[in-house]
Amino acid sequence: MKAQRQVRENLVYWPVSSTHIPPIIKAMPDSSQSKQELANRWKQHMLAIACDRDKNAYKALYIYFAPKIKSFFQQHASESRADEMTHEVFLRVWQKADSYQAGKAQVSTWIFTIARNLKIDILRRKKIIEVDESQSEELAAYDNVNEKLDISRQKIKLSALFKQLNHEQKNVILKVYFEDKSHQVTANELDLSLGVVKSRVRSALKILRHHMGGEKS
Amino acid sequence: MNYHPDIELLLKYSNGSIEPALSVAIGLHQKQCPECQQQIADLESIGGQNLELMTSSSIKQNSFDRLVADLDKLPQSKELIVQKTNTDLHASNVVATNLTEDDSFYYAIAESDKPYFDQLARFKHDDFEWQKVTSKISSTEVELGDPRFKVEILSFSPHAKIPKHTHLGNEFTLVIQGDFKDQRGEYSVGEFIACDASDEHQPVAGHSGCVCLAITDAPLNFTGLLGPFINWFVRH
Numbered sequence: 398m399k400a401q402r403q404v405r406e407n408l409v410y411w412p413v414s415s416t417h418i419p420p421i422i423k424a425m426p427d428s429s430q431s432k433q434e435l436a437n438r439w440k441q442h443m444l445a446i447a448c449d450r451d452k453n454a455y456k457a458l459y460i461y462f463a464p465k466i467k468s469f470f471q472q473h474a475s476e477s478r479a480d481e482m483t484h485e486v487f488l489r490v491w492q493k494a495d496s497y498q499a500g501k502a503q504v505s506t507w508i509f510t511i512a513r514n515l516k517i518d519i520l521r522r523k524k525i526i527e528v529d530e531s532q533s534e535e536l537a538a539y540d541n542v543n544e545k546l547d548i549s550r551q552k553i554k555l556s557a558l559f560k561q562l563n564h565e566q567k568n569v570i571l572k573v574y575f576e577d578k579s580h581q582v583t584a585n586e587l588d589l590s591l592g593v594v595k596s597r598v599r600s601a602l603k604i605l606r607h608h609m610g611g612e613k614s
Numbered sequence: 615m616n617y618h619p620d621i622e623l624l625l626k627y628s629n630g631s632i633e634p635a636l637s638v639a640i641g642l643h644q645k646q647c648p649e650c651q652q653q654i655a656d657l658e659s660i661g662g663q664n665l666e667l668m669t670s671s672s673i674k675q676n677s678f679d680r681l682v683a684d685l686d687k688l689p690q691s692k693e694l695i696v697q698k699t700n701t702d703l704h705a706s707n708v709v710a711t712n713l714t715e716d717d718s719f720y721y722a723i724a725e726s727d728k729p730y731f732d733q734l735a736r737f738k739h740d741d742f743e744w745q746k747v748t749s750k751i752s753s754t755e756v757e758l759g760d761p762r763f764k765v766e767i768l769s770f771s772p773h774a775k776i777p778k779h780t781h782l783g784n785e786f787t788l789v790i791q792g793d794f795k796d797q798r799g800e801y802s803v804g805e806f807i808a809c810d811a812s813d814e815h816q817p818v819a820g821h822s823g824c825v826c827l828a829i830t831d832a833p834l835n836f837t838g839l840l841g842p843f844i845n846w847f848v849r850h
Binding site for chain 2: 452
């Protein structure tokens with residue numbers, strides 16, 4: 398507890414006066430070490446929010462993440478709806494701060510799951526399951542997913558596995574599965590045909606499946 | 615644990631676009647499967663990294679002040695903890711999942727899915743209204759708020775044989791209690807088994823019987839509800 402306290406006493410807040418992205422982030426070189434530093438800083442901010450109910454740390458977190466979360470929601474929601482949802486995410490961040498476990502996940506991961514769960518809640522509440530062409534097709538395309546996977550599966554880290562994908566495949570997977578874009582929107586954004594997007598999704602899933610130890614028999 | 619959800623299902627589970635019924639089945643599976651827990655954690659971390667890379671939308675000037683004003687209206691976190699305990703998730707009769715104290719799981723799932731998990735995690739035979747299918751098999755339908763799938767709990771007496779069948783569409787099975795086997799393998803508690811129309815099998819329950827959550831495409835149930843979906847079937 399004492400160690401944590403010291404960390405928080407030395408906490409350097411990220412610039413909180415403007416809604417612009419703090420310059421420090423732009424200046425950050427793209428190395429894994431600085432990413433780690435960045436991640437650790439957010440952990441300290443979360444700790445300050447959880448233990449001290451520190452509103453400056455909260456504001457710093459807001460300024461950094463809110464514009465991104467809004468952008469995440471805007472895939473499916475109007476701007477005002479995305480604003481509301483972002484607002485709700487941050488209420489939950491404040492409310493659930495003490496459930497954040499710094500040893501288990503990055504702050505960005507934790508916030509992602511909060512945003513995702515809010516999305517689920519809203520979809521369920523509306524009882525709307527959007528069934529568009531591509532989704533029905535995906536549903537029908539649940540292959541024989543019954544795969545007996547060998548022991549090596551345990552040792553494979555998916556994030557490492559993602560490195561097996563080429564840049565194009567990774568791009569498509571991130572847009573379709575993490576930014577919630579339809580195949581058509583993905584195609585438009587990447588300036589590709591719908592067919593190419595679909596085949597890239599298929600080939601990427603095939604690679605991931607293969608490396609996880611279970612190819613369709 | 616040998617039978618896991620496919621990578622595509624894990625991707626959709628991790629980003630929240632999975633159908634509600636499958637979300638519950640995969641949730642119950644991963645609760646007991648350290649490998650899938652790890653993979654879902656990895657996918658969520660990719661989601662987090664990707665979130666950080668998103669282009670920033672502009673946020674209105676006063677939005678943070680509005681947020682701070684709303685913070686005071688929130689129930690205190692202590693009240694939340696009391697609420698959570700009252701849901702009695704960790705009751706001693708938990709069969710479905712061999713639950714250990716698992717707060718992080720409970721925090722990690724969406725609020726709207728919690729009642730479904732509670733219902734299934736506290737599975738008790740008597741809580742449900744059972745219908746006899748045969749003398750050795752009974753079933754009960756479960757409402758998981760998902761019009762796309764039919765969700766049932768099936769209960770088999772020891773060594774009960776399920777007549778040979780194929781599937782009209784996809785069938786996802788999660789073993790809740792006991793075990794069963796078919797030509798392809800043996801399945802025990804927590805395992806997630808997927809079958810599609812090409813699979814023909816004849817499952818047999820283990821010596822202590824078997825209880826499963828069975829999730830099937832039920833095109834007939836869709837009449838009038840999900841036109842586009844049915845149309846797709848008709849067109850292909």
